[in-house]
Amino acid sequence: MSTGDEKAALRRELKTLREEAHARDPDAGETLASKFPLKLLERYGPVVAGYLPIGSEIDPLPLMERLEAEGAKLALPRLETDGSMTFRAWSQGTDLEDGPMGLRQPLESADTVDPTLVLMPLLAFDGMGVRIGYGKGHYDRTLSGLREDGRVFACGLGFHAQMLDELPAEPHDQPLDWAVTERGSVPIFMMRTFKGGGGRDDGPGAA
């Protein structure tokens, strides 16, 4: 099976997995907010892109609120008419509009920003930082642009149940640098550092 086919089949299973995790712990977003290490904001802030949760995604809003109170400038993704994704400045109470695929998103008139810390929704991730999303490549393309232009830190947000041993990777996949679940941090860049040396048999530890 090609990696693309594998990913399509995986996505269906992963959606079910995430729905189950969400049903078991609907308040996981609150727990996640309390476990998020503020040193990530200190090192990689201040412009933090979050998202408005759809379906069974873990709710990042409690975390975004906490980070804003700590001085973060928040942003949200916006799908543009040309199919690209931009990030726009946002804070609680800023106007939103209906976008494609049932998304709520900032208006075209909102300021475009380059986030330094991107909190990413996902269907699943693994200890090497491979992430699977909805398969439209929005985050992959946008992150690759941001990484070419300068420094950006990619942090996946999800349920612990969404962390799998190993996901199929494709060359265009933009790896996560870190992930946070309701159980704590998964510092992926350390695993990447270890990859060339001792292999990845130790597995990621959710601290």
Ligand SMILES: Nc1nc2c(c(=O)[nH]1)N(C=O)[C@@H](CNc1ccc(C(=O)N[C@@H](CCC(=O)O)C(=O)O)cc1)CN2
């Ligand atoms: N909350 C959130 N916002 C986001 C994303 C995301 O994954 N999550 N995106 C990430 O790229 C971008 C939007 N891209 C998207 C691409 C595909 C689908 C999609 O296939 N949606 C399903 C329904 C999902 C559900 O209910 O769980 C659909 O339309 O059938 C949604 C958003 C930007 N904003």
Ligand SMILES: Nc1ncnc2c1ncn2[C@@H]1O[C@H](COP(=O)(O)OP(=O)(O)OP(=O)(O)O)[C@@H](O)[C@H]1O
């Ligand atoms: N940097 C890029 N440039 C051009 N096309 C890209 C790039 N990154 C991804 N794509 C395209 O986007 C499509 C979806 O990619 P992929 O399946 O990896 O998405 P995903 O990582 O699951 O989720 P998400 O949509 O959230 O990024 C692929 O067909 C791929 O060719």
